[in-house]
Amino acid sequence: MAVETKPRWTVKDFRAPYEVDWCPGCGDFGILNAIYQALAQMGVSPHETVVVGGIGCSGKAQYYVNAYGVHTLHGRPLPVATGIKLANPNLKVFVVSGDGDSMAIGAAHFVNGGRRNVDITYIMFNNEVYGLTKGQASPTLPLGLQTKSLPEPNIQGNINALMLAFTTGYTWIGRGYAYNIKQLVRLIREATEHPGLAFLEVLQPCPTYNNLHTKDWYQGRLYDINEEGYDPVLPPDADDATRRDLYARFMEKVFEWGDRIPTGVFLVNRNLPTFEERIAERQPHYRIHPPALTRIRDDEGRSLLDIQPFYEEHRAR
Amino acid sequence: MAVETKPRWTVKDFRAPYEVDWCPGCGDFGILNAIYQALAQMGVSPHETVVVGGIGCSGKAQYYVNAYGVHTLHGRPLPVATGIKLANPNLKVFVVSGDGDSMAIGAAHFVNGGRRNVDITYIMFNNEVYGLTKGQASPTLPLGLQTKSLPEPNIQGNINALMLAFTTGYTWIGRGYAYNIKQLVRLIREATEHPGLAFLEVLQPCPTYNNLHTKDWYQGRLYDINEEGYDPVLPPDADDATRRDLYARFMEKVFEWGDRIPTGVFLVNRNLPTFEERIAERQPHYRIHPPALTRIRDDEGRSLLDIQPFYEEHRAR
């Protein structure tokens, strides 16, 4: 692709020509708009972009982006996205997933995804409920809260998504808010430009089922930690003390909730190789012939494999 | 059960009369012995005890305990144990699970188990490998290490089990060592006596596949944090500062690894109700008639349900 200074694709190009079926006022609209803008600003083309969704209201987002869209199964967007990215590292791969999709049914993938650090942008729409199944508590709804869709107060505790991403090794961690699109665009861009697995939690009001943490409720509570001087970057040469200091600051911030709710970039760790780099280190041909781009037959359609080394290895006579 | 001062059951009673088929020198033997001693010391009887195992070498432990033993599927001991405990809260329920069982295939249950705080003792045998499938890397083996069973250095990062338990809400967190049986017995007892979900990681040498972190390697590196004055208890009236202080100390300790490896009790949080208590709060009859002990038919075998209130609710005419 020719290098262009002015991006070729505009927000309009990324808007799919179909009706959106989220509820009026849903926070998802904000996230979607931020995605459009981020894509347009980054100048990637639709055919290089793959948006991989889970199942849920959030998991419909990929339909509204004019690019390759893959609607996976509930909880499975990350492994599918991983397969796509590893097979063709030239693609820009996004995951759009709900809080239930990510931290309930998909939690094993979430946790183990952190161990790989594949270069994917993981956007989790956190509305604290299961939107598409009509408002049950999700793993991010705190214990004892009762949204209007619950017959009883929530009997299970909640998981702090940023903390889980940290614990499991995500190398870029941030939080945005569905209605702060300007910040969200910046966060999506940073997450995408980060080489490695980036986790972006987006606080997303669900006006239909979550009557506790609404747009009004969030109003005035949110602030940007980076604007307040929080430095999320783990320096390449970080000694133990620096690391500990960042971790302590991180923990301090991620547990903050209530009157003041932090957003922004919480952690940037470029000191770990991506999974792609790790593979290439093992098998240098990966850089030249990733799985999607490997020639596997000659012009007559015959296998290219040279059987001789296998014969030698398993020679019986 | 009559209250007895001297426990009725001895270590011998808890030893199942069958051959053990772990490899000679396996750390699992130490853990098993500690379980016997802890059970005997606590004076529970075999028929009140249920040991629920996953699949793996670790997941054979329940066969060697003379008590009810349930061998579940790979990754599923926690949900099965949860069902057992919730249905009959009179039982003492233990989970014995491997690092693969817990943090790979079982990670979604591990993570969401923390949200419930069911009164179960979860013992994870951490040998950093998949023992029973012949030594592949497990989620606890650090990136880049190569045990003798791996064709290449480990390409995936590791998860800190204690940190994951903390992040997901376990209310008692500890670490023991397979060959420090005295300490291990104490830890198992404390974990079991803790009302709520207790997670005990046991560092477990696997002489057959893990040639890196062997008994020799651990020798001299382990120390007991509690002996060094670490106080794991979150006071009932903990203010934010106290809480933050404990968390910071916790984090400091759980990331320590190498020349000095901490063991002991890392966290005790009695401030959260157990899931059983939360259920009883919703439905007081739970205390009297838990699911296993509910009479569901009259002497003629007929249903006890009074249909009248349902008629009223759904009355058409």
Add this chain to the structure above:
Amino acid sequence: MKTVGELSWRIGGPQGSGVDTAARLFSLAASLGGLNVLGRREYYSNIIGRHSYYDVRLSATRQPRSHRIRVDLLTSFEAETLARHALSVVPGGGIIYNVKDEDTPFLRITFLDERVRQDLARVLTEEGVEHTTSTKGLLELAEKRGVQLYPVPYDELFKTLSERFDVPLGIAQRTRNTLAVALSFALLEFPREFLKEALARVFASKPKVVELNQAAVDVIYDYMASSHSNLAFDFRLEGVTQDGPRMMLNANQAVAIGKLAGGLTFQTYYPISPATDESVYLEAHTTYRTREGDEQGVVVVQTEDEISAIAMASGAALTGARAATATSGPGFSLMVEQLGWTSMTETPLVITLYMRGGPSTGMPTRTDQGDLFFALFAGHGEAPRIVYASGDVEEAFYDAIRTLNYAEMFQMPVIHLVDKALASTTVTLPVPDPTQVPIRRGEIFVPEEDEGQRIVKRFSLDTETGISPRVLLGTPHVHHWMTGGEHTEEGRVTEDPVIRVRMHDKRLAKLEYAAKTIPAEEKFQVFGPEDADFTVISWGSTKGAILEALEILEQKGLRGRFVQVKLLMPFPKEIAPLLERRPLILVELTRTAQLARLLRMELGVEVDHRILKYSGRPFSFEELVDALEAVLERREEEVTVLQLFE
């Protein structure tokens, strides 16, 4: 002469706009007026905005058993409903609609599928009406066909209401559903008192709302009387007196209450359409009263996924709790490994499987019977289970008790098949009697007093039937092990070839025992004369439509018999002689005619014809009448039923 006391009514509108409430009001009022009701709901996998609709069939004389595709009265809030349903209204029937919608271009109806737009334009063109791309053409055609049109100035009515009762317009607009229902009833000359009573019931906790809505009823009745004539409208309803109390339930509720009646004390679930509502219902009814006046109940746990749901329920079952879970295709797919475990460990467990359109995510809110083969063979290896299917809402109640019994009697998982169609079919029915199906718990080991502590043979091979008494976890004096691995009588893993063979035989023998033990009338039902001219075979939710279709055909001189298979595993071989009156016709909501293949496999019986529908929508009896005629008269081997606008 008007048709009195028989009606098929349809209301449509965007999801979230209250179509359900309207239908509930309509159904309840009709039922209070003595009518028998069947409601059927169609909706998208969407929260707000996409099109949903509700069919209510009423009858003064008998319980309707299926919906109708031909609509007598259509009530619409907005243009999309007109677009999708105007063509379904019968001559002499009526359409109530918002005047604003009378000329809405199809292209402006954003959620209208391109395919529907095209087919509408095609039909309108074929019918020679002038406007082929807007609702105008539809109304034109309707009129041409003799359908009565009742344009209603909704906005004005809201204004009237707002002014007359001094409430803000926004509040007045909230009576939209009541309006729609009142318009219909007024047209049908149905006494308004029933609707008012229904309002009082539905909004019992909000007296203000009741008051305003009841007032709205009067406004509407007045408006209709003054503004529209129903002379040419062919239908009328009146209150009738009926015997006995009636409830109104769908299968989600019937199964939930049935499970409670059956002694369920532990239910797990992970939300999934169309199963969720059962568990949410149980969550709202965790405490119930016994006939003896005690309070007890059920523990319901929302798990992190379906794997956990079935695993947790299995754990509870081991202690003696009656345990179940409820799910739909995708969730069931995830349960398969643990299903095998419960089979291997002989753990009693009920899985209520609400079938929906597949494969994969498929059509989450549309119906299907495509999971049959999967239910039969799910799980690696040869793992006995019982598969049992309910044919209607009432059966679903009793079958919920039965399946809990089977699970404990035969110590294996029971898959209770229902489907989206039943889950969203609401019927009036007599109050079910929980004591009608006795609770059976199977063989349970009872320890001798004071026998010390010993290892017990939980899986004793000393059994003819394959049943070894269950030793519940916690039983005093004894203990044992259990495992998904092949095991000894004590429940310890073994790889001994001989023990393996004996245990495998024992487990599979239980299927034969179940086949012997379950009474014929629970296995299948036969309807119609022995000397019939043809036989219909089917299973599950198709029952109602088949029975009604057979009645109509009988009136036409075609005497059919219907064999409804309820027990699908172990398959009731004794039905073979019942299939001899040929032709034998399969009716199924699948593409691949699964029961036909099962009959071939189990009985060596070949069906002669197949009537299939796999568009995600249930059969109506009308479709079956047509299809059966095609089969019987034109000898068509396979008939695929498909409605363009459903």
Add this chain to the structure above:
Amino acid sequence: MKTVGELSWRIGGPQGSGVDTAARLFSLAASLGGLNVLGRREYYSNIIGRHSYYDVRLSATRQPRSHRIRVDLLTSFEAETLARHALSVVPGGGIIYNVKDEDTPFLRITFLDERVRQDLARVLTEEGVEHTTSTKGLLELAEKRGVQLYPVPYDELFKTLSERFDVPLGIAQRTRNTLAVALSFALLEFPREFLKEALARVFASKPKVVELNQAAVDVIYDYMASSHSNLAFDFRLEGVTQDGPRMMLNANQAVAIGKLAGGLTFQTYYPISPATDESVYLEAHTTYRTREGDEQGVVVVQTEDEISAIAMASGAALTGARAATATSGPGFSLMVEQLGWTSMTETPLVITLYMRGGPSTGMPTRTDQGDLFFALFAGHGEAPRIVYASGDVEEAFYDAIRTLNYAEMFQMPVIHLVDKALASTTVTLPVPDPTQVPIRRGEIFVPEEDEGQRIVKRFSLDTETGISPRVLLGTPHVHHWMTGGEHTEEGRVTEDPVIRVRMHDKRLAKLEYAAKTIPAEEKFQVFGPEDADFTVISWGSTKGAILEALEILEQKGLRGRFVQVKLLMPFPKEIAPLLERRPLILVELTRTAQLARLLRMELGVEVDHRILKYSGRPFSFEELVDALEAVLERREEEVTVLQLFE
């Protein structure tokens, strides 16, 4: 006269003690000496300690196709092997054992199942020998039956070795496996050079080890010559000259290499017996050389579970990578939801399914064919897939290429069935030719140059075959969507009834297209004369034993034909005429005769007899000869094969 060049040899010992190495040495040496080899491994789901054994069958004249239950020469390290296998040795055969083990009470053999102890005692009692509860009785009985006994003072031999070569005793003891093999070969008078060469190959990287072990060979040959007479021993081996190079492979390796030959570039796995070895093999061979001299290869990812394994492989497949995963029953059970997704999204994917004893955890290291029905119907809804089974190691190689082709040609998941038996059967075979099966990639969409960016109909309905060209993710100028939901041609979710029906038809049509396209010779294989006296039908790993059994029966005048079904979905209807020579006999490693039921369902054909084995162990041809005779001569409807000591 001794039997020359034909032998069945068995070695047993605790897991982890080197039984495998010994068998490998034995096999390799025999093969180097020109013999054809088949090895079969039986082992517990255990790492160290439990009993495992290895059968090696040798033939100078032809490739053995199955193991034998009757052993010509048994070599044992310890008492458990004696206890379990002494009774299997044929008269005229021999037992080499450690003198120390000659009177070991069965009760002291800790892992000996109670059931085995009892049956041993029973047999010994019935046979009237004096000692009925120790190995002594077994040896006594063996002698009585004409089995030659070769007690060996292992400890002394180690000492000799240690002293003669001045190595510590511990090191000398490590030659135990070589010793066992050398003892056997010496007894068989097989030239020691072959064993020495085998040692040089197996321990190529450790010259010291080679040296010591080669020395041990000489010690043993000398010892045997001086201490034992093999006069009454009926077997002898000699080196023979054979044409052509041979490899030695098991099915794990054959599939792995076959996948590489088939252009696999992405494999995922979660460890599970008996599938793991395939993926671990690939992990050790991620880089290979092409015939053109380039380096390229396969990315192998160990995932967190099987759900992730199949999901990740699906993702890779969407980009055009040839992708696969390999698993066994429990893992496959977890893959079922995503299997449906690949079917719905028409994603090509190969799942190699190594069947093992089920249900549930079952017997992880024992064989079974019980997953057939599950493979056919796994997943909710009606989801087309191809199910294909290999009959032997060589087929497994070519079928690995074929299944990758099918997946892409028909755009659906392909389940490639192999089993534990094949995975642990090692055979000598001609070097497979990767170019023999051309690589076919199906229809792939190629964009026009510079056509801008447009939405493309990935799931175009404009197709007769059901195939729409695949649009690989990343294809320039276009994009589309994909979903497990029902969808439009562009891949967007739809609930439109008409599109639903068309798409469902399209997907299922591909099965018919596959049935038409796949050549008959890939679908099934027929062996034996057209005018046979009976027909055997089977699938999968039973092939070898059946073919050998038929040869033997033919010598006895019973001429059988064998139809081996390879393609199980879509089922090859054209086999029906091949089943007409009756009786028709099913051979299968299940309890419930799944293929018989499938034949009934697919063809309406009834088998006359069933020969089944479900103890977790494969058929030997000897068992089949007996069972077929029982069937043919005594008309037994069902014969269950079970060995007491296997």
